[in-house]
Amino acid sequence: xxxxxxxxxxxxxxxxxxxxxxxxxxxxxxxxxxxxxxxxxxxxxxxxxxxxxxxxxxxxxxxxxxxxxxxxxxxxxxxxxxxxxxxxxxxxxxxxxxxxxxxxxxxxxxxxxxxxxxxxxxxxxxxxxxxxxxxxxxxxxxxxxxxxxxxxxxxxxxxxxxxxxxxxxxxxxxxxxxxxxxxxxxxxxxxxxxxxxxxxxxxxxxxxxxxxxxxxxxxxxxxxxxxxxxxxxxxxxxxxxxxxxxxxxxxxxxxxxxxxxxxxxxxxxxxxxxxxxxxxxxxxxxxxxxxxxxxxxxxxxxxxxxxxxxxxxxxxxxxxxxxxxxxxxxxxxxxxxxxxxxxxxxxxxxxxxxxxxxxxxxxxxxxxxxxxxxxxxxxxxxxxxxxxxxxxxxxxxxxxxxxxxxxxxxxxxxxxxxxxxxxxxxxxxxxxxxxxxxxxxxxxxxxxxxxxxxxxxxxxxxxxxxxxxxxxxxxxxxxxxxxxxxxxxxxxxxxxxxxxxxxxxxxxxxxxxxxxxxxxxxxxxxxxxxxxxxxxxxxxxxxxxxxxxxxxxxxxxxxxxxxxxxxxxxxxxxxxxxxxxxxxxxxxxxxxxxxxxxxx
Numbered sequence: 001x002x003x004x005x006x007x008x009x010x011x012x013x014x015x016x017x018x019x020x021x022x023x024x025x026x027x028x029x030x031x032x033x034x035x036x037x038x039x040x041x042x043x044x045x046x047x048x049x050x051x052x053x054x055x056x057x058x059x060x061x062x063x064x065x066x067x068x069x070x071x072x073x074x075x076x077x078x079x080x081x082x083x084x085x086x087x088x089x090x091x092x093x094x095x096x097x098x099x100x101x102x103x104x105x106x107x108x109x110x111x112x113x114x115x116x117x118x119x120x121x122x123x124x125x126x127x128x129x130x131x132x133x134x135x136x137x138x139x140x141x142x143x144x145x146x147x148x149x150x151x152x153x154x155x156x157x158x159x160x161x162x163x164x165x166x167x168x169x170x171x172x173x174x175x176x177x178x179x180x181x182x183x184x185x186x187x188x189x190x191x192x193x194x195x196x197x198x199x200x201x202x203x204x205x206x207x208x209x210x211x212x213x214x215x216x217x218x219x220x221x222x223x224x225x226x227x228x229x230x231x232x233x234x235x236x237x238x239x240x241x242x243x244x245x246x247x248x249x250x251x252x253x254x255x256x257x258x259x260x261x262x263x264x265x266x267x268x269x270x271x272x273x274x275x276x277x278x279x280x281x282x283x284x285x286x287x288x289x290x291x292x293x294x295x296x297x298x299x300x301x302x303x304x305x306x307x308x309x310x311x312x313x314x315x316x317x318x319x320x321x322x323x324x325x326x327x328x329x330x331x332x333x334x335x336x337x338x339x340x341x342x343x344x345x346x347x348x349x350x351x352x353x354x355x356x357x358x359x360x361x362x363x364x365x366x367x368x369x370x371x372x373x374x375x376x377x378x379x380x381x382x383x384x385x386x387x388x389x390x391x392x393x394x395x396x397x398x399x400x401x402x403x404x405x406x407x408x409x410x411x412x413x414x415x416x417x418x419x420x421x422x423x424x425x426x427x428x429x430x431x432x433x434x435x436x437x438x439x440x441x442x443x444x445x446x447x448x449x450x451x452x453x454x455x456x457x458x459x460x461x462x463x464x465x466x467x468x469x470x471x472x473x474x475x476x477x478x479x480x481x482x483x484x485x486x487x488x489x490x491x492x493x494x495x496x497x498x499x500x501x502x503x504x505x506x507x508x509x510x511x512x513x514x515x516x517x518x519x520x521x522x523x524x525x526x527x528x529x530x531x532x533x534x535x536x537x538x539x540x541x542x543x544x545x546x547x548x549x550x551x552x553x554x555x556x557x558x559x560x561x562x563x564x565x566x567x568x569x570x571x572x573x574x575x576x577x578x579x580x581x582x583x584x585x586x587x588x589x590x591x592x593x594x595x596x597x598x599x600x
Contacts, residue, residue, distance in 0.1 A: 001040055002293055005282040006033040007262040007336075009298035010045035010095070013074040016361045017081060019374060019390065020345040020352040025298030027378040028342060028460060030087045032295065034535070035455040036517035037088075038476065044282050046265035048093035049075045049487075052236040053254030054135040058175055068234045071096060072552070079553045081362040084517050085371050091269040092538075092555035095261050098547035099271070103264035104257050105240035107317050108229075111190075112241065114325025116316030117229065120189045124232060125153070125165050125180035129172060130329035132181050133232040134173055134255075141168030143472040155304065160216055162225055186493075188239070189226040195312040195321040196224045202311060202335055204390040208457060210385060212300075213341045217307035227309070229256040230489060259310040262296075263333070269307040271546055272556075285318065293337040295458075300341045307339045342456050343383035347390050358598065367446070370584060373399045379464045380515045399586050407471050407513070408583040410478065414502045415527050417483055419420060419576040425503055426496030427572035437501045440477045444470050444508035445492060445567050451512050452565055460516075467512040472511050472588050474505045500572065508567050511536075520582050525563070527582070529574035533561045 007386050011017050011024035017026075025047075033045040051071035060070040082092060094100070111117045115450060125134040136153035143151035144167050148158035163491040165171055173180055199220050211243050229252060230239055236251030244250060263283065270278035281288045290539055296306045312321075317331040318323030327333075344351070350358045355506065377395055380402070382388055418426060433441075448472045454463035460588030480500075488496040507528055514521040518535035525534035 001042055002078050002291065003281045003289060003309075004033075004036050004041045004043045005262075005266070005292060005294035006036070006043060006045040007294060007296045008045065008089070009296075009302055010050035010261050011078050012048055012055070012079065013051045013071045013094070014055050015074055016077050018352055018354070018359045018361050019365055019378075020347070021343040022082075022085060022362055022556075023382045024342040025297050026082060026087055026449070027201045027375050027382070028340065028384070028458070029295075029297035030085075031460055031515045032297070032340075032378060032455060032458065033088055034518065035452065037559050038511075038514065038563060039452060039456075042281070042284055042563070043090075043559070044266060044269065044279075046092070046262060046269060047087060047088050047089060047527060048091075048095060048265055049078055050142060050164055050254065050258045050261070051075065051095045052251070052257055054133060054231070054233060054235075055140060057132070057233070057235045066369060068096065076553055077363065079540060079555055081366070083374065083555055084366045085362065086537055086565055087536075087555070088518075088536065088538050088557055088559055089555040090559070091272070091558070093261075093265050093268055094552060095257060095264075096543045096549075097264075097268065097545055097552070098549045099268045100261060100264040101187075101237050102251060102258075102547070103267055104237045104260045105329065107260055107263075108252065108256075108314060108439050109240055110328030110330075111316040112188075112312065113328075114316055114319050115323040116191050116312075116322075116325070117188050118191055118196060118226070118323055119186060120228075121184060121186050122189075122224065122228065123166050123182040124185040124187070125171070125182055126232070127175065128178060128181045128502045129176065135231065136163075136165050139165040139171050139180055140166065140174055141165075141171035143170055157301070160219060160304075161223060162220070162227070164225075177364065185232055186215065187230045187250075190229050190312065190316075191226050191321075191515055192224040192308075193584045194323055194586065195235065195315055196219045196221050197322060198315045198320050199308060199311055202315075203307070206338070206466075209338055210341065210458070212385070213303055213307065213339050215338070216303055220304060220308050229253045239575050255305060256313070257311070259305055259313065261542045262310075263330075268546065272543070280331075283330075283333050285334050287331075289334060291412040292334060294334055295338050296336050297340050298342070300343055303339060303341050306341075311335045338458070343385060344387045345378075345383045345390055346387060347388055348392070348595070357600070360594075366415055369399075369586070370414070370519070373403065373515075373583070375516055376403055376464075378467075379460050382461070384459075384461050392591045396586055396588060396591055404470065404581075404585045406468065406475065407509075408507075408581060409503075410471055410475050411506055411524055411527060411582055412498060412579050414478065414506055415579040416578055418499045418503060419578050422499070422576070424576055425570055425572050425574045426500050427498050429493035431493070433497065433501070436477065436481065437497065440473060440501060440505055443473050444505045447508065447512050448567060454513060464513070464516050467509060467516070470505065470512060471511045474502060474509065477505075478502050500570070504567075505571050507570050511565065511567070514563055521563075523580075525583050527576075527579045528570065529576055534563050570581040
């Protein structure tokens with residue numbers, strides 16, 4: 001058994017999340033975590049809502065509420081949406097907890113003592129009309145390196161280079177279009193050049209990463225510059241140094257605070273578990289966690305923060321850069337095992353855009369369609385290694401032709417015939433199994449190795465494809481054996497054997513599909529006469545802040561129960577009832593209806 005950390009990107013709490021978001025961080029991480037638990041590993045899956053920074057402040061002002069009130073509103077919306085998708089977080093929390101503040105400040109102080117955080121006077125962008133700091137990502141202009149005309153103030157998405165907003169050609173505020181004013185201000189900077197060599201050595205040891213992620217990350221090391229980690233801002237984590245901690249106009253930059261959430265959420269989970277040191281099994285580079293594995297899930301726009309910035313923070317805190325140093329009170333911390341980045345999901349050929357209404361929010365989707373239908377589309381056709389377009393026509397096809405006509409039909413007709421003719425799972429004929437029977441059972445058993453290996457290597461498209469091949473083979477077997485044609489009493493033992501084999505393969509295929517389709521997996525388990533929890537689900541709990549702050553909702557759950565990643569013989573004689581359809585067949589009219597909504 002290995003200790004495995006599934007660290008999932010933190011959705012920003014300035015609005016509801018759309019299906020493009022969850023295709024990058026949500027479903028892929030849950031498929032992986034569910035499989036790893038089923039395979040016997042000790043998994044900790046953590047995340048939360050990212051709630052600090054200027055965008056929250058700007059939107060709160062526009063809405064006439066405080067930043068905390070805005071964050072509270074969307075934290076609950078996001079928690080409910082991720083719960084609806086069945087994402088099995090051990091803890092989904094938020095960055096406005098006092099626990100998070102303490103952990104962020106501990107890493108800041110540790111890096112400062114080791115010399116990797118340094119003060120520097122710089123030119124900062126402010127809005128001339130409001131006097132507030134403009135975050136780098138809220139400034140756009142032409143990249144001075146490659147000429148791309150929509151570069152952000154922190155990074156050019158075209159050439160991948162880090163930027164400073166003052167270097168942009170014709171910089172403009174994305175908030176109101178005005179030209180920012182640059183003023184002299186004092187801030188603290190992360191000394192990335194002092195950590196470049198340790199990052200290079202670490203990246204050189206990485207194997208099995210998606211090539212685009214590793215290549216992009218290595219290229220960034222060629223021109224690392226010190227990066228500001230504080231901002232002139234009222235909303236965020238206070239700077240924990242004398243002369244700074246009581247200032248209302250200086251805060252730690254949101255990107256620094258958010259990545260530390262993986263660690264703070266793990267510590268919060270441990271404190272809530274009754275064992276405050278339990279987090280060390282997943283994080284400590286010495287002792288309990290030295291053999292732990294950690295996998296970080298996000299969209300490709302977040303690669304730099306997870307493959308360069310976050311490892312730099314961890315290395316600096318552990319005292320492992322060119323300036324050396326000593327680990328802080330949390331000890332030496334593990335660097336990521338792998339950064340698992342997805343590409344972009346577009347919608348009907350266009351980028352998702354809430355302002356242009358090219359969007360479907362998770363909540364709206366789940367009001368009209370089943371969670372597993374969306375999970376299936378993301379797993380089978382999502383942006384795993386290439387940008388992928390979501391179209392309603394393709395969603396309809398995959399739901400009706402693959403889920404309903406393929407998997408759902410196999411379950412329904414097999415259970416129906418068995419329930420009608422036997423009322424229970426029939427026994428195998430003492431005369432034994434035929435070559436066709438044995439061949440199908442072997443295909444299903446082999447699937448555990450094939451599908452499991454692919455999920456473990458983050459090849460989820462291939463994995464679900466292999467699982468659905470088992471379904472296709474079972475459908476072909478059932479059609480060829482045609483048990484419904486065996487009507488006489490003398491043929492009943494053979495009918496029973498065919499159905500027993502089919503139901504065994506359905507049970508196996510259901511286990512193979514459980515990480516992808518947990519809601520329907522529980523239904524299929526029960527249709528086969530199973531009892532108890534097959535696919536554990538998260539629950540929403542309202543909890544007290546551990547250090548005296550306001551209460552808030554979290555996602556958590558007991559995932560020690562449920563199916564294991566193995567073929568379990570079905571029990572002859574287990575009662576069967578007439579089944580209900582596992583999936584809903586969708587009317588083709590939904591395509592026109594959804595496209596009309598987009599056009600409104």
